[in-house]
Amino acid sequence: MSRRGPYYVMVVPAVLIFFVFHTVPVLQGVFYSFTDSPGYGPFELVGLRNYVALFGDPRVLHAYWFTFLIAGVSTVAVNVVSLTIAVWLNSRIAWRTTLRGIYFVPNILAILIVGYIFNYLFSNSLPALGERLGIGRLSTSLLTDSSTAWLGIVILAVWQAAAFNIIIYIAGLQTVPVDLYEASAIDGASPWRQFRSITFPMIAGFFTINMVLSLKSFLQIFDHIVALTGGGPGTDTESVALLIYKGGFQGGEYGYQSANSVVFFVVIVTLSIVQLRFLQKRETSV
Template identity: 40%
Template structure:
C-alpha cells in the first residue's frame, strides 16, 4: 500500500505541471471566451453588459458571416480532396522501388518547414510579378493577369499556395500507413490473379483508413480555420470575396472592436469543427479493417 501511495504521488507530481498548463492556457481561456460571447464587450473597455444569446442569434442573420462560411466550406472541400489525392499518390510513388527515393522525399517535404505566411508572400510575388511577365511574353492573356486581383479567381490562387505547402504532412502519414500493410496479402492476391487496382482497393486502402482518418481531421480543421495565407495574399479581397471565417473573426474582434461578437463566432466555429470531426471519425472507424 505504501509503495502504491508513493507511486501515486510520483504520478501526481509529474502530471501536475502539464495539468496546470492545460488549465491555464486552454480550459480557463475557453471558459472566459464563453463568458465574453454572452456580452457586448468591445475588447478594450473595462466594463461590459451581458446580452445573453444575442450574439449567437445575430450570427445567422449576418450576410457577411454567411458569405465567409460559404467561402470557407468551398475552400475546405477543394483543399481536402486535392491534398488527400496528391498526398496518397506521392506516398504510393515514394514507397515504390524508385531511384533517388530519399532525395525526392526530402524535396516533397521541404514546403512543410516553411510558414504559411512565407509561402503566401512568395506566391503573392509569383502571381503579381513573375507569371504576368511570362504570360505577356508568351501571349497568353489569362496568365498575364494577376490571379489574386480578380474576385472570381483569387480563391484558386490561395488554393495553389496552400496545396503546395500542405501536401507534405499527409504524405508522410500515408507513407507510415503503407509500411504497415502486410506484404503477404499482396503476394497472395497477386498469385490469385488480382491486378494492381484490385489490390489497392481491397487490401491497401482498408489498412490506410486510420491514416485517412487522421489526415481528414487535420485537413478539415486546417481548411475551416484558414487565416495566414489569406492575410499574406489577399487580405480578404478583392472586396470581401476571400474572407474566411477565421479572417472575419479577426476583423470583427481586432479591427472592428466587436470582441464579444467575434468570440461567439469563434465558439460557433469550434462547435462546428468538433461535430464534423466526430461524425467523420465515427464513420471512418467503422470502415477500418476488422471493424465490419
C-alpha cells in the same frame, strides 16, 4: 508512494499551464460572447443577441460559405495528391529516404513566409509568363479576381499540407504485407486492381486520420489568406478565422466575434465527429 513525487512534478505543472492558458481563455470567450464588449472599457450583458445576429449577417454567412468551400476542396485535393505521391515513393527503392525528406520540407517552413513567396509568384511571375506565352487568363494575377483568388489559396494550402499527409500515408503503406502484392500479381491483377482491393482497404485507417485532420486544419485556415489576399478583393476571400480576428481585435466587435468563435467551435467539433464516424463505418465495409 515513491513514484508520486515525480508524477506530481511532471503532471501538475502541465495541467495548470493548460488550464491557465487554454481553459480560462476559452471560458472568458464564452462569457464575452454574451456581452457587447468592444474589447476594452465597460460592457453590458446582451444575452443571446449576438448569436441571433450572426445568422442574419451577410458577411458572416459568406465567410462560413467560403471557409467550407476552401476546406472541402483542399481536403479532397490534398489527400488525392498525398496518397498518389506516397504510393509512388513507396515503390521507389533508390533515393527513398532523401525524397521523403524533400517532400516533408513544406511542413517545416513558416506558412506566412511561404505565402508571401506564393503571393509574388501569383502576382508577378505567373502574369509575366502568361504574357510571354500569350495566355490572356494568366496575364493578370489570380489574387485580384474574386472568382480565381480562392484557387491560389487552395494551391498554397494543398502544397503546404501535403507534406504531413504523405508521411502518414507512407507509414500506412509500410504495414501492407508484400506477399499480398506478389499473390495478386500471380493472379494477373493490374496495379489499379491491387490499389483498389489491397492497398486502400489496408490503409483505410490512415485515410480516416488524414481526412479528419485535413478538414479540421483547413476549416481554421488563416495564415494562407493573410499572406495571399488579406481577405480581399473586398471581403470575398475572408475565412471565418480571419473575420473573427479582424472584427474582434480590429473592428471593436469583441463580444460579437466571441459569439462567432463559439459557434465556429461547435461547427468544427460537429463536422469532425460526423466525418470520423462516417469514415470509420466505411473502414469496416471496405
